[in-house]
Amino acid sequence: MSNHLAPLEPKADKAAVRRHNLSLVLRAVHDEGETTRAAVAARSGLTRAAVSSLVEQLLDSGFLTESGKTFSGQAGRPGTVLKVARTGWAGVGVEINVDYVTVCVVDLSGADRVRLTEHVDNRGAPPAEVLDRAARITAQALESASARELHPAGVHLALPGLVSDGTVRQAPNLGWNEVPAETLLARALSGARRSGARRPAAQGTTADHARPLTVTSGNEADAAALAELWFGGLTDAAGRPLRSFLHLTGEIGIGGALVVDGRLLRGAHGFAGEIGHVVVDEDGPECRCGARGCLEQYAGQAALLRAAGLAEDAGQPGVAELERRALAGDEAAVAAIEGAGRTLGLVLSGAANLFDPDAIVLGGTYRPLMRWLAPPITERLERRVVSGLWSADSGRLRASSSAGDAARGSAALVARDVLADPLTYADRAGA
Amino acid sequence: MSNHLAPLEPKADKAAVRRHNLSLVLRAVHDEGETTRAAVAARSGLTRAAVSSLVEQLLDSGFLTESGKTFSGQAGRPGTVLKVARTGWAGVGVEINVDYVTVCVVDLSGADRVRLTEHVDNRGAPPAEVLDRAARITAQALESASARELHPAGVHLALPGLVSDGTVRQAPNLGWNEVPAETLLARALSGARRSGARRPAAQGTTADHARPLTVTSGNEADAAALAELWFGGLTDAAGRPLRSFLHLTGEIGIGGALVVDGRLLRGAHGFAGEIGHVVVDEDGPECRCGARGCLEQYAGQAALLRAAGLAEDAGQPGVAELERRALAGDEAAVAAIEGAGRTLGLVLSGAANLFDPDAIVLGGTYRPLMRWLAPPITERLERRVVSGLWSADSGRLRASSSAGDAARGSAALVARDVLADPLTYADRAGA
Numbered sequence: 001m002s003n004h005l006a007p008l009e010p011k012a013d014k015a016a017v018r019r020h021n022l023s024l025v026l027r028a029v030h031d032e033g034e035t036t037r038a039a040v041a042a043r044s045g046l047t048r049a050a051v052s053s054l055v056e057q058l059l060d061s062g063f064l065t066e067s068g069k070t071f072s073g074q075a076g077r078p079g080t081v082l083k084v085a086r087t088g089w090a091g092v093g094v095e096i097n098v099d100y101v102t103v104c105v106v107d108l109s110g111a112d113r114v115r116l117t118e119h120v121d122n123r124g125a126p127p128a129e130v131l132d133r134a135a136r137i138t139a140q141a142l143e144s145a146s147a148r149e150l151h152p153a154g155v156h157l158a159l160p161g162l163v164s165d166g167t168v169r170q171a172p173n174l175g176w177n178e179v180p181a182e183t184l185l186a187r188a189l190s191g192a193r194r195s196g197a198r199r200p201a202a203q204g205t206t207a208d209h210a211r212p213l214t215v216t217s218g219n220e221a222d223a224a225a226l227a228e229l230w231f232g233g234l235t236d237a238a239g240r241p242l243r244s245f246l247h248l249t250g251e252i253g254i255g256g257a258l259v260v261d262g263r264l265l266r267g268a269h270g271f272a273g274e275i276g277h278v279v280v281d282e283d284g285p286e287c288r289c290g291a292r293g294c295l296e297q298y299a300g301q302a303a304l305l306r307a308a309g310l311a312e313d314a315g316q317p318g319v320a321e322l323e324r325r326a327l328a329g330d331e332a333a334v335a336a337i338e339g340a341g342r343t344l345g346l347v348l349s350g351a352a353n354l355f356d357p358d359a360i361v362l363g364g365t366y367r368p369l370m371r372w373l374a375p376p377i378t379e380r381l382e383r384r385v386v387s388g389l390w391s392a393d394s395g396r397l398r399a400s401s402s403a404g405d406a407a408r409g410s411a412a413l414v415a416r417d418v419l420a421d422p423l424t425y426a427d428r429a430g431a
Numbered sequence: 432m433s434n435h436l437a438p439l440e441p442k443a444d445k446a447a448v449r450r451h452n453l454s455l456v457l458r459a460v461h462d463e464g465e466t467t468r469a470a471v472a473a474r475s476g477l478t479r480a481a482v483s484s485l486v487e488q489l490l491d492s493g494f495l496t497e498s499g500k501t502f503s504g505q506a507g508r509p510g511t512v513l514k515v516a517r518t519g520w521a522g523v524g525v526e527i528n529v530d531y532v533t534v535c536v537v538d539l540s541g542a543d544r545v546r547l548t549e550h551v552d553n554r555g556a557p558p559a560e561v562l563d564r565a566a567r568i569t570a571q572a573l574e575s576a577s578a579r580e581l582h583p584a585g586v587h588l589a590l591p592g593l594v595s596d597g598t599v600r601q602a603p604n605l606g607w608n609e610v611p612a613e614t615l616l617a618r619a620l621s622g623a624r625r626s627g628a629r630r631p632a633a634q635g636t637t638a639d640h641a642r643p644l645t646v647t648s649g650n651e652a653d654a655a656a657l658a659e660l661w662f663g664g665l666t667d668a669a670g671r672p673l674r675s676f677l678h679l680t681g682e683i684g685i686g687g688a689l690v691v692d693g694r695l696l697r698g699a700h701g702f703a704g705e706i707g708h709v710v711v712d713e714d715g716p717e718c719r720c721g722a723r724g725c726l727e728q729y730a731g732q733a734a735l736l737r738a739a740g741l742a743e744d745a746g747q748p749g750v751a752e753l754e755r756r757a758l759a760g761d762e763a764a765v766a767a768i769e770g771a772g773r774t775l776g777l778v779l780s781g782a783a784n785l786f787d788p789d790a791i792v793l794g795g796t797y798r799p800l801m802r803w804l805a806p807p808i809t810e811r812l813e814r815r816v817v818s819g820l821w822s823a824d825s826g827r828l829r830a831s832s833s834a835g836d837a838a839r840g841s842a843a844l845v846a847r848d849v850l851a852d853p854l855t856y857a858d859r860a861g862a
Contacts, residue, residue, distance in 0.1 A: 162818055170817065244699040256785070265691065267787025268675040271818040278781035279815060291815045347781075350709035354687070354782060356698025384710060384722045386601065387593055387702040 018054075019423050021046060025054045026063055027419050029082050030109065036079030055082065061426040062088045063108065063418075084109040089418045089425055090150035092142070092213075093410025094134050094185070095158045095220055098122055098173050098252040099315045101134050103141040104407035107150060108415050110230060112408055114144045119316075123252075127168075127179040128188075135188035139196045153418045153425060155213050156410035157185055158220035160253050164270045166217055172288035173253045186215040216414075220406040221247070221255025221273055222264050223413065227404025228361055229259050230412055234398060236358050244358040246351055247400070248275065248344075250365030252301050258355055276300065278347050298343040301365045307336035323368045337372040344373065345380030352385045363400030370399045449485075450854050452477060456485045457494055458850050460513050461540060467510030486513065492857040493519045494539065494849075515540040520849045520856055521581035523573070523644075524841025525565050525616070526589045526651055529553055529604050529683040530746045532565050534572040535838035538581060539846050541661060543839055545575045550747075554683075558599075558610040559619075566619030570627045584849050584856060586644050587841035588616055589651035591684055595701045597648055603719035604684045617646040647845075651837040652678070652686025652704055653695050654844065658835025659792055660690050661843055665829060667789050675789040677782055678831070679706060679775075681796030683732050689786055707731065709778050726778050730771040732796045738767035754799045768803040775804065776811030783816045794831030801830045 021044075028040045035043075041051040058064040066080045086107050093104045099121055105114035116137050122130050134157075142152055159181060161171025166182030168174075190212060225247035228234065234242040243262040249255040256275030258265040265272050276296040277289050284293025297303055301319065302312035308325065309332050310318050325333035348360055360381075366373055378397055381390035390396055418425050452475075459471045466474075472482045489495040497511045517538050524535045530552055536545035547568050553561050565588075573583055590612060592602025597613030599605075621643060656678035659665065665673040674693040680686040687706030689696040696703050707727040708720050715724025728734055732750065733743035739756065740763050741749050756764035779791055791812075797804055809828055812821035821827055849856050 170819065172817070258785075260696065265696070265786075268789040269787055269818060269820060271820075272785065272787040274784040274787075274817050277784045277815065277817045279777050282777060282811075289817045291817075346710050346713060350778075350781065351785060353705040353708045354689075354703065354785065355696075356700055356703040356705075358699040380713075384708065386603070386705050386708045386720045386722075387700060388601065389700060389702075 019421065021050065022054055022058060022422050023420055025051060026058055026084070026422050029064060030084050030419055033109075034081050034083055036082060038079050040082070058422065061422065063422050063426070086111070086113075087149035088151065089153040089415070090145055091411040091414030091416075091418070092138065092145075092152045092155040093158065093223070093407040093412070093414070094138055094155060095223070095405070095407040095410060096122065096130060096134055096174075097160055097220060097406075101130075101137055102405070102407040103134070103138045104405075104411045105141055105145045105150060105152070106408060106411040106415050108418060110408075110412050110415060112411075113148060113150060114141045115407070116141050116144075121313075122174055124175055127174075127176050127181070128184055130174075131181060131184045132188045132192075135185055135192040138185075138189055139192035142193065143196055152213055152414075154414045155185070155189065155215045156223070156413045157181060157215060157217040158223040158406040158410045159217065160220050160251065160255060162271045162274075163217050163219055166215075168217075169271075170289075172290075173251075182215045182217045185217075186213065189213060189215070218410075218413075219255070219257070219270075219273070221249050221257045222266070223406040223409035224249045224255060224363060224400075224404070225257035225259050225273075225409070226264065226413065227406065227409030228363065228400055229262065231404040231408065232361070232401040233403065234359070234361065234401065237395065242359055246275075246348070246355060246357045246360045247363065248348075248360070248366065249363045249400075249406070250299070250301060250367075254296050254300055255364075256351075258357065275347065275351060278350070280343055280347065295343065295347050299340040299347075304336055304340050304365070304369075307339060308333045309336075319365050319368065326369070326372055334372055337369050338376050341373040341376035342380070345377040346384075348377060349380045349384035349390075352381060352387075352390060356387060359396045359398055361398045361400050367399050367402075450852065452481065453485055453489060453853050454851055456482060457489055457515070457853050460495060461515050461850055464540075465512050465514055467513060469510050471513070489853065492853065494853050494857070517542070517544075518580035519582065520584045520846070521576055522842040522845030522847075522849070523569065523576075523583045523586040524589065524654065524838040524843070524845070525569055525586060526654070526836065526838040526841060527553065527561060527565055527605075528591055528651060528837075532561075532568055533836065533838040534565070534569045535836075535842045536572055536576045536581060536583070537839060537842040537846050539849060541839075541843050541846060543842075544579060544581060545572045546838070547572050547575075552744075553605055555606055558605075558607050558612070559615055561605075562612060562615045563619045563623075566616055566623040569616075569620055570623035573624065574627055583644055583845075585845045586616070586620065586646045587654070587844045588612060588646060588648040589654040589837040589841045590648065591651050591682065591686060593702050593705075594648050594650055597646075599648075600702075601720075603721075604682075613646045613648050616648075617644065620644060620646070649701075649841075649844075650686070650688070650704070652680050652688045653697070654837040654840035655680045655686060655794060655831075655835070656688035656690050656704075656840070657695065657844065658837065658840030659794065659831055660693065662835040662839065663792070663832040664834065665790070665792065665832065668826065673790055676829075677706075677779070677786060677788045677791045678794065679779075679791070679797065680794045680831075680837070681730070681732060681798075685727050685731055686795075687782075689788065706778065706782060709781070711774055711778065726774065729774040730778075735767055735771050735796070735800075738770060739764045740767075750796050750799065757800070757803055765803055768800050769807050772804040772807035773811070776808040777815075779808060780811045780815035780821075783812060783818075783821060787818060790827045790829055792829045792831050798830050798833070 024044050028043050037051050041048045065085050066082050091106050095102045100119045102117040162169040168176045168179040168181050236242050247257045254276035256273040277294045280298050281293035285297045287294040287297050305318045306312040308322050378392045455475050459474050468482050472479045496516050497513050522537045526533045531550045533548045593600040599607045599610040599612050667673050678688045685707030687704040708725045711729050712724035716728045718725040718728050736749045737743040739753050809823045
């Protein structure tokens with residue numbers, strides 16, 4: 001209960017109240033997409049006068065734009081339409097995965113404005129080399145962003161492993177151990193941006209290059225789950241936004257993350273969601289984590305491809321080939337996917353018994369294979385989850401949308417930091 | 432982010448502020464056990480004058496008591512010692528389990544003041560009959576409480592099954608399905624208290640009998656985990672109170688609950704924590720839930736006793752006999768416990784990979800058997816949890832304390848409702 005031990009005083013600090021309410025108004029506009037001052041007042045519980053003053057400041061600082069007159073749906077005078085600005089502060093997400101690097105820049109509305117992907121096998125490459133490459137791609141993305149008048153508020157790096165305090169503790173599929181990824185990327189990025197600046201640059205980009213960027217980091221499955229939450233548009237049985245779900249990303253590894261009431265369950269040390277290493281058979285094949293018989297060894301991308309008679313390191317093209325063969329009725333391909341589905345179904349039914357999520361969302365490799373994966377998974381969820389809520393017609397097993405990925409989720413994390421306290425960023429821009 | 436969309440206004444409602452701060456002060460005293468006005472002010476951030484006025488009202492309403500002078504540890508004048516009152520409002524917990532019913536009454540400090548247990552086989556008995564018996568025991572406990580000047584603020588009923596909206600959806604080990612337990616208990620309790628009142632009663636109990644009691648309900652594993660959180664006194668590696676852990680109660684079934692940052696993870700429908708039905712072997716023995724090969728079939732009380740050559744329905748005396756035999760070096764007994772430990776270790780390593788808790792706490796049947804259970808469990812946690820935080824010397828696998836059980840946790844839930852809003856209860860007492 002001690003987390004509720006904040007005293008309420010009738011008279012709160014006025015500057016702190018204004019700071020809080022600036023964010024309140026900015027987020028209200030963000031969440032609605034397009035809105036009016038009157039609607040913001042109705043939604044936030046602030047007075048019309050307070051909203052007008054706060055909106056004025058947000059327009060002046062470039063966080064909001066307004067355009068044309070509109071007739072609001074509610075009673076009252078017509079208002080001008082408010083939107084979050086498409087220029088100014090931006091979030092930058094960098095996803096380093098086993099066989100690709102993706103950089104994504106979003107504006108404050110969360111829209112995907114710049115995206116660069118490089119397919120490359122990062123397994124076994126020295127971490128510093130991988131991070132140098134990521135920095136180079138990020139510097140290119142930032143040049144494109146700058147040309148669109150978007151300026152980075154920070155960079156979030158997503159990695160397929162256990163990340164804490166800026167360090168990759170372990171990423172079995174990359175072969176990384178205790179890599180200080182935040183520091184390495186920040187340093188590499190600083191160098192890459194300086195060399196980029198020596199080339200003829202668009203007007204007004206110099207200030208951007210001079211400003212050191214804050215780099216944060218986390219698990220890519222977490223970032224992918226947040227992208228699904230924020231951009232996936234999934235709804236529950238009652239048509240409300242889906243806010244409690246288990247999210248799996250099939251890649252070389254299997255990333256898992258649990259969203260509870262619209263927030264990530266990070267665990268006591270930030271390491272929650274490692275569903276790829278849940279045991280299927282204690283005496284099964286050895287896993288890169290050092291244990292035997294992990295789910296990854298039965299339903300990870302390599303296991304899937306191998307079971308279908310394809311090269312286990314064939315990556316995304318291999319998965320596309322697997323799908324093509326299954327569509328053509330190739331029995332080995334169908335059997336491989338269904339076998340992975342049976343094992344997934346067992347582990348997911350256990351996870352559903354433990355977590356009681358509203359839905360399970362499968363992304364990455366699993367997305368194009370859902371028509372074959374879903375029946376054996378659903379059969380086990382229906383039979384094994386004691387709540388009885390997981391019948392085949394419950395619609396609780398879903399394919400992820402294609403709207404979000406770990407790179408966009410990471411970029412949006414940064415953008416949301418700006419929305420949470422615009423005043424800090426307004427001050428920084430003025431400095 | 433919409434959960435943060437509460438506007439801050441410089442001028443908050445004064446009555447609401449006082450209501451909030453009354454709870455703040457009462458909880459500060461509760462959490463400290465014994466304290467002074469000065470210490471409450473320091474802890475809460477309220478002024479000394481505000482605290483004095485709030486304390487006065489809480490003393491007048493009977494929530495707090497004060498006694499003798501003390502010299503506070505901090506600078507300043509000596510203050511009188513404040514404590515939460517040991518009379519007045521009380522919480523009542525009723526635990527119905529497979530082979531017993533326990534009723535517990537706690538005062539506002541959470542102290543266990545009245546406790547009645549009846550050992551009885553509830554399997555297969557009609558739910559109404561079981562609830563009638565529970566009501567009779569509760570009425571007896573309330574008479575004892577009344578003699579101690581403790582008056583029930585409400586009753587919380589804990590059951591070994593899936594409970595939502597006051598109804599037991601499914602309790603496989605009781606054989607209950609869709610039982611409206613709250614309504615049935617409230618009705619039976621009303622009858623049992625009336626018949627109790629016909630006997631010569633202690634002074635001042637008539638008002639209690641006339642007042643209908645609010646009955647709430649939930650899962651017994653959840654209540655047991657809360658009892659461990661509130662009364663277990665467990666600490667993390669740094670010596671701070673343990674606030675994120677997975678709690679298992681071995682009974683006929685295996686109850687599970689996850690505490691995250693001092694709060695229960697209830698799941699999207701309130702059904703989280705069903706670890707007893709996580710699959711061990713899809714083709715294993717049939718479980719009462721309808722599926723095959725659930726953990727319960729390998730590590731539940733019946734399976735343990737059976738594996739040791741004891742009668743599987745021997746209950747607590749059977750577990751005591753199992754412990755006695757294992758202590759005497761009986762190989763079948765030791766092998767049975769270690770076998771259960773291996774299976775528990777596999778399922779718990781999966782749960783630790785998913786949740787990343789700070790610790791795993793084993794209670795109920797498992798408590799007296801820990802010396803044999805711990806080695807095979809720890810071995811698997813060490814080998815299989817990818818975070819690498821679960822080595823044998825990490826101390827993360829714990830036996831539960833004996834301080835709390837589901838009945839006390841349930842009673843404390845009710846008492847904490849009073850602490851959260853004392854004014855509501857002060858008004859009710861005056862009505």
